[in-house]
Amino acid sequence: MTTQDMTQAAALPARRRSGRMRALLPYLLSLPALVVTIGILIPFGTAVYYSLQRYNLAFPFTRGFIGLDNYAQFVTDPAFWNTVQISLLYTVVTVGVELALGLSMALLLQHRTPVNNLLSVLLILPLMTAPAIAALMWKLMTNPNFGVFSYLVGLAGFTEFRWASSPSTALFTVVLVDVWVYTPFMMILLLAGLRSLPRQPFEAAELDGVPASFVFFRITLPMLTPYIITASLFRMLDAIQQFDIIYAMTQGGPGDRLMVFQVQAYLEAFTFTNIGRSAAFLMVLWAITFILSNLFIKQWLKLRERTHRAA
Amino acid sequence: MYEKAKDLAAAYVSRRISRRAFIDRMTKLGIAAAAANLMVNRLSSQALAAGHDWQKHKGRTVKLLLNKHPYTDAMIANLDNFKAMTGMDVKYDVFPEDVYFDKVTATLSSRASQYDAFMTGAYQTWQYGPAGWLVDMNEYLTQAAPNYNWNDVLPNLRRSTAWSGVPGAALGGDGAKQWALPWGFELNSVSYNKRIFDKLGMAPPENLPDMKEKAAHIAREADGMYGIGVRGSRSWATIHPGYLSGFTNYGARDFEMADGKLNAAMNSPAGKEFTGLWVEMIKQSGPRNWSTYTWYEVGNDLGAGASGMIFDADILGYFMNGNTKEAGNIAYAAFAAKPGASEPTPNVWIWSLAMNAFSEQKEAAWYWMQWATGTEHGMFGARQMDFVNPVRQSVWDDEGFRDRIAKTYPGYLEQYEASAPGSKIYFTPQPLFFNLTTEWAASLQKMVADEVPVDEGLDQLAESVNRQLASVGLR
Numbered sequence: 001m002t003t004q005d006m007t008q009a010a011a012l013p014a015r016r017r018s019g020r021m022r023a024l025l026p027y028l029l030s031l032p033a034l035v036v037t038i039g040i041l042i043p044f045g046t047a048v049y050y051s052l053q054r055y056n057l058a059f060p061f062t063r064g065f066i067g068l069d070n071y072a073q074f075v076t077d078p079a080f081w082n083t084v085q086i087s088l089l090y091t092v093v094t095v096g097v098e099l100a101l102g103l104s105m106a107l108l109l110q111h112r113t114p115v116n117n118l119l120s121v122l123l124i125l126p127l128m129t130a131p132a133i134a135a136l137m138w139k140l141m142t143n144p145n146f147g148v149f150s151y152l153v154g155l156a157g158f159t160e161f162r163w164a165s166s167p168s169t170a171l172f173t174v175v176l177v178d179v180w181v182y183t184p185f186m187m188i189l190l191l192a193g194l195r196s197l198p199r200q201p202f203e204a205a206e207l208d209g210v211p212a213s214f215v216f217f218r219i220t221l222p223m224l225t226p227y228i229i230t231a232s233l234f235r236m237l238d239a240i241q242q243f244d245i246i247y248a249m250t251q252g253g254p255g256d257r258l259m260v261f262q263v264q265a266y267l268e269a270f271t272f273t274n275i276g277r278s279a280a281f282l283m284v285l286w287a288i289t290f291i292l293s294n295l296f297i298k299q300w301l302k303l304r305e306r307t308h309r310a311a
Numbered sequence: 312m313y314e315k316a317k318d319l320a321a322a323y324v325s326r327r328i329s330r331r332a333f334i335d336r337m338t339k340l341g342i343a344a345a346a347a348n349l350m351v352n353r354l355s356s357q358a359l360a361a362g363h364d365w366q367k368h369k370g371r372t373v374k375l376l377l378n379k380h381p382y383t384d385a386m387i388a389n390l391d392n393f394k395a396m397t398g399m400d401v402k403y404d405v406f407p408e409d410v411y412f413d414k415v416t417a418t419l420s421s422r423a424s425q426y427d428a429f430m431t432g433a434y435q436t437w438q439y440g441p442a443g444w445l446v447d448m449n450e451y452l453t454q455a456a457p458n459y460n461w462n463d464v465l466p467n468l469r470r471s472t473a474w475s476g477v478p479g480a481a482l483g484g485d486g487a488k489q490w491a492l493p494w495g496f497e498l499n500s501v502s503y504n505k506r507i508f509d510k511l512g513m514a515p516p517e518n519l520p521d522m523k524e525k526a527a528h529i530a531r532e533a534d535g536m537y538g539i540g541v542r543g544s545r546s547w548a549t550i551h552p553g554y555l556s557g558f559t560n561y562g563a564r565d566f567e568m569a570d571g572k573l574n575a576a577m578n579s580p581a582g583k584e585f586t587g588l589w590v591e592m593i594k595q596s597g598p599r600n601w602s603t604y605t606w607y608e609v610g611n612d613l614g615a616g617a618s619g620m621i622f623d624a625d626i627l628g629y630f631m632n633g634n635t636k637e638a639g640n641i642a643y644a645a646f647a648a649k650p651g652a653s654e655p656t657p658n659v660w661i662w663s664l665a666m667n668a669f670s671e672q673k674e675a676a677w678y679w680m681q682w683a684t685g686t687e688h689g690m691f692g693a694r695q696m697d698f699v700n701p702v703r704q705s706v707w708d709d710e711g712f713r714d715r716i717a718k719t720y721p722g723y724l725e726q727y728e729a730s731a732p733g734s735k736i737y738f739t740p741q742p743l744f745f746n747l748t749t750e751w752a753a754s755l756q757k758m759v760a761d762e763v764p765v766d767e768g769l770d771q772l773a774e775s776v777n778r779q780l781a782s783v784g785l786r
Contacts, residue, residue, distance in 0.1 A: 056742075057438070058742035059441070059742060060441070163600070165601065167757075253602055253603075253753060254545070255754075256753055271547075
């Protein structure tokens with residue numbers, strides 16, 4: 001055996017080792033992601049498991065697997081359908097109003113001037129307020145006895161306006177608080193989108209003397225749509241899981257008027273100690289959120305594909 | 312300064328210095344009055360220590376979960392005496408009531424040993440007890456210090472914190488476990504603004520129709536004031552004070568027992584009659600945002616002069632008679648809702664102390680619990696702090712306490728003595744208490760908002776309650 005043969009023979013195991021390492025590398029690199037995924041799935045799996053059980057802490061001896069019974073009970077429970085309806089209505093109204101206002105504000109502030117820059121900073125202040133604190137502030141400001149807003153609507157002739165205390169105005173009141181807190185979020189995302197749009201189409205439209213409404217509906221809005229979908233998706237995910245504003249203002253009342261998913265699940269778990277039913281509520285909420293998110297994302301992908309084809 | 316005073320008191324108690332020297336030095340410290348209190352407390356602690364090995368758990372630390380409340384403040388103010396007597400240390404976390412019971416539920420359900428003892432209400436023990444989270448205190452009460460005197464605790468309160476766990480079984484009945492030790496309690500009566508009542512030439516209300524009429528009169532005649540403050544939030548806490556006290560007085564009950572099973576009875580004719588009047592009264596002369604009212608708003612409005620009267624916890628009226636705009640103007644009256652009723656029937660809320668079943672030092676926790684619920688601490692709280700209402704007869708009989716209350720809170724003792732005989736927990740004990748009373752509160756909100764007529768609302772409520780009872784085998 002020559003020296004060269006000996007060297008080659010010695011290098012073989014090392015090469016084999018290196019080959020194995022190379023084969024393992026993708027798995028090693030994905031290990032942290034796998035750990036995080038497992039960390040996320042464990043609570044999720046636990047919630048699914050609990051939702052399939054009769055599990056009330058006040059009845060420890062009745063605990064047991066009941067399959068889909070918790071879900072089956074929902075089908076005939078009018079309170080459940082009320083919760084679905086209120087949660088969806090709250091989501092649609094808040095996201096809709098915040099989108100309209102956020103877009104309007106972004107359009108007004110899109111040109112960089114000292115005043116606009118200052119206003120941009122001032123307008124995001126509500127976003128820095130914790131929603132529960134915002135709810136308490138609004139609860140005081142809308143107090144029919146001494147609240148400043150009650151005084152103001154009283155001047156306008158609405159002396160019996162009862163804000164969150166009345167079933168007919170409760171939804172309006174909590175939506176108002178949500179809009180106050182989260183519209184700046186929409187505004188920031190859409191303002192960033194507006195400022196990143198290419199200038200050429202707008203300049204061309206200006207040279208051709210195209211009317212402003214045409215520019216807005218045919219150029220600005222289509223180009224801004226991916227940003228609108230992204231911002232709306234984020235807000236939708238948050239709004240359908242609303243808890244703090246509603247709980248701090250009305251605990252889901254008056255009656256069942258504001259009984260959204262998270263408030264119902266919270267009461268079931270912490271006040272009624274019915275863990276199984278609470279988990280089932282949250283799983284239904286997850287399913288609704290999953291479906292809505294998918295609709296938004298598919299729409300976004302479709303738009304992207306259309307843009308690519310057009311390009 | 313306080314440490315010096317404590318050292319002096321300890322020196323006097325152990326006879327290292329004479330009485331004259333003690334008083335001289337205390338006077339020099341400029342805190343003669345405080346010195347007297349300190350000495351009384353130290354002497355009380357020594358009296359309590361007699362015949363019992365209070366130092367058995369010296370060096371241990373017990374951890375408490377407490378609600379922000381004057382009872383807690385009184386306990387903390389007197390805690391040094393417990394530490395000195397036992398050589399134990401006490402740590403505690405205090406949470407506001409809004410989140411307190413959620414914290415308790417989360418802690419107990421996780422079977423954590425983090426807290427050895429905690430404050431609870433009697434109703435909560437109907438959940439926590441059957442769940443296996445509480446220690447039956449009967450086994451410890453047999454080992455109490457010789458002068459603990461459990462029988463000194465008012466009998467209705469002892470019974471109200473004991474339950475067998477059988478839904479519908481009487482509190483304190485056969486096989487009852489003592490889930491908690493009463494610490495302080497409140498019964499429900501009328502606290503009213505005497506200045507306004509005098510101005511309008513009115514006496515306190517005699518029954519519910521009279522209350523409704525007088526509340527309406529206040530709302531009409533007293534500028535900017537509403538007539539009657541009662542709770543209205545979407546919570547079990549809306550049902551238990553004035554509402555259930557009046558409901559019971561009308562002869563209505565929450566449940567009936569038939570063949571060992573529960574049956575919703577809140578829609579009885581008596582229940583409907585009372586609820587109809589109650590709802591009308593709130594609509595006519597309650598706060599405009601009634602559906603968000605907790606005890607906090609009810610009390611504050613009385614103290615701020617925004618309401619003419621409240622039908623709620625007597626101690627809420629007590630606390631509003633000091634450091635508020637209307638301090639000194641609040642008066643008290645026992646209240647029987649039904650015209651012609653023989654006596655008031657106030658439903659009772661009892662702040663109690665319970666032991667965590669997962670505590671790793673139960674006996675040490677028991678030492679703290681018997682000190683905190685003992686006569687000496689009760690006397691300290693009643694005489695020097697706002698530890699009302701005391702749960703021990705000996706404290707109610709104490710002249711120092713009675714004199715103080717009679718001078719500072721005129722009419723309070725008379726109200727208490729008229730209300731107490733008929734006072735107890737009138738709810739039927741069962742583990743779905745919080746589900747069903749929260750739904751009851753939501754139904755009341757719908758009735759007040761005219762979303763459903765009273766009779767129909769109560770029928771719907773009873774139907775829903777029966778359905779829920781059946782789903783867990785209680786009906």
